[in-house]
Amino acid sequence: MTQNAPGNDYPLSEVPMHARKGLASTAMVLLGFTFFTATMFAGGKLGVAFGFAEMMAVIIVGNLLLGLYAAGLGYIAFKSGLNSVLMGRFCFGEVGSKLSDLILGFTQIGWYAWGTATAAVVIGKYFDLNEATVLGLMVLFGLGFCATAYIGYRGLEILSYIAVPAMMLLLMLSMWVATAKVGGFEGLLSVVPTGSLDWSTAITLVFGTFVSGATQATNWTRFSRSARVAVLASLIGFFIGNGLMVLIGAYGAIVYQQPDVVEVLLLQGFAMAAMAMLLLNIWSTQDNTIYNFAVAGCNLLRTGRRKTVTLGGAVIGTLLALLGMYDMLVPYLILLGTVIPPIGGVIMADFFYRWRGHYPRLADARLPAFNWPGLAAYGVGTVAAFSSPWVAPLVGIAAAALTYVIVTGMLGARRVSAPLQDL
Template sequence: MTSAPSETAPQESVEPVDPDYPVTPVPRSARRSALSISVVLIGFTVFAPTLMAGASVGAAFGFSEFLAVLAVGSLVLGAYVAAIGFLGARTGLTTVVMSRYTFGTAGSKVVSLLLGGTQVGWYGVAVGSIGQMTALAFGWEGGWRPALVMIAVSALMMLTALYGYEGMYWVSLISTPLILILAFWITGRALVEVGGIGGLFSLAPTASMSWAVAVTTVVGTFASAGTQAANWTRFARRGRDAVLACAMGFVIGNGLMVFFGAVAALAFGEGDFTTLLLGMGMIGWGLFFLFGNLWKSNADAAYAFGVAGAEIASSPRKGPFIIGGVAIATVLALTGVQEHIVGYLSWIGILIPPLGGVLIGDWIARWRGGQPPLSSLTETVRWQALVPYLLGAVAAWASNALALGIAPLNGIVIALGLAWLLSSRTRAKDAAAA
């Protein structure tokens, strides 16, 4: 096995067409600072639909119990994403391209379909949320006008994704403050409503949700996107820069958004975030800030399913796959996909984390000393990865259904442990045969 430098993988001989390097390692000359990566990831996770997820969770618990749910979910998500982000910085590769080493050159297509497909769904949720709030702001009773809004904003978001990393960085600098202003504004109104922090602890929940579903929902807010953190951390100069950026984005940024949504839901007794804004008389301002935020987040989602499509087709260009994914996501938005956000997040929290667990376990077993060039890979499908993934996903599903522990964590641990064991044994056998 050929060793690679400690922070980046060997370069392929053919120069990529796309300057974002969707299917090849990011060269040292294109690497960015920890601050730059943090800006992009915070802009990614400071995401308005996470306020909606936080509202649904917060309405189901007392405030002290909600804080415990949030802490557990954020720690699981943060540790998991930091590990994936570290691998991205070390290899210089996107998550879906890294999966070629673990799942095989054909098995990686399954990973790309899962990760790209869930991001298409997230894109649809965001576009649908904008259409729904626009209709409320202007008093539209359905019809063609919300549909035109969805199509128009979807096209604008797509253009930013087509521009690549640089476009997402600059939009992050603009959009992140907008949604934070909205979130702090709502939280301030909520605290006034209940008489301060002390009043939150005395409120009774207005809905019901099990601990298992609640933690899975918190993890599910960014389980799919977090598994693809390598798409951005591959631009980091060092592994520790990637870990820091992931902590900033997925623990602090995402955690704050869940917290803000939950506080508002507890204070006003409303788990539906759109209805909550309407009741507070903030639908117009909410729409303005929401659009600014979702513009950036959806550009990230489109970028993610663009590079996933490029991996499936082994194409050096992500553009055609961004356009195709946006078209599918817009259709989903027009059919009301945003109405099913909690169930959607629950399934993401079950199906996606075991993928990352397999990638981490296989890397520990086989690739810590470096990775050979992508062009040297010959295995098409590795059962040593598929079996741990399937068993991890089944374990996560059973945990969620039976309320046994934390479903995403169970899936990650089982998939990681089995992948490490099977890959270690395979490596030992190959060494003995050699």
């Protein structure tokens, strides 16, 4: 199969204009991606640490920053028709880009393993299944969740059109019942925080939880029909969608001392709805996650066989789930919030400063094996994020972008490129 065969989604080239999508399609896929159980745990920590009004301010600020970051990369994806790993060839070099492939691919396969394990463990607890049966469910889910990603963008789109409205309805129902239980809006305002978080830590929690996903949302915003579609879809997915997940987690923590909406639905007496929510919530993110892995893997291996890489990734993710990925979420989230954001910072600096807003066609570009300013900037951004006492992901992005601009300017490597022809 060639890389441009129908359903293979252009893993090694620009997405042509005839294959681009509108706002509804792009936003729905991104909402399916950001509607994710793990994000609710970040909201749960906010719910017990702030009064309701201050908590809402943290959620708005944190998710607005996340949405703007995703929108910046989404605009580049629209302009170029490329995703983050292909953009990596410009800012890190033909061989150097394999670094970002490994980092982005590793993070996504970790998410896939965690989601697969979570679905099996929660269902196992609810139905009181033995360990062997739970392990069997991990295998079933690990191979089953990749089905829509195997189809490609169209498969992700179809599932999102089913899952997102259904999840939205369940979430609104759960919030309505929770609000009534706590005594309405006045009851929410009167809840006294039992924990404490400073604003820097809180923003880091909100922004960092899904920044790895925002960095790779270019896999779908590159299908955008216009800059408006790319930017709005990014804001809808990451400001509104991710923000809603954080808010739901906070609600659960305030009212039920439980941030997971599945557990909340069980407490509210909606057992079947809880199981449906679990599977829709995880599946609609899992297929996007393994799709991300496949795209990074295709660039790493320089192969157009996206479907084969998708299946291979599902097998690896399933094995990691069987090996206990379920218990490693917190340290994994901290790692993601540190090593991923600087990649986005380098990409944006490279596109807007070095290439002045226009990449040449990837097939025509004469790129070095290693773009040392990009690799050095990524290293500086990562170290800055690791050592920052402030919002680590934002520091990593800013440090990487600033370093890239300074080093590129000093070396005189800035260049003017001709605008892309019609894709």
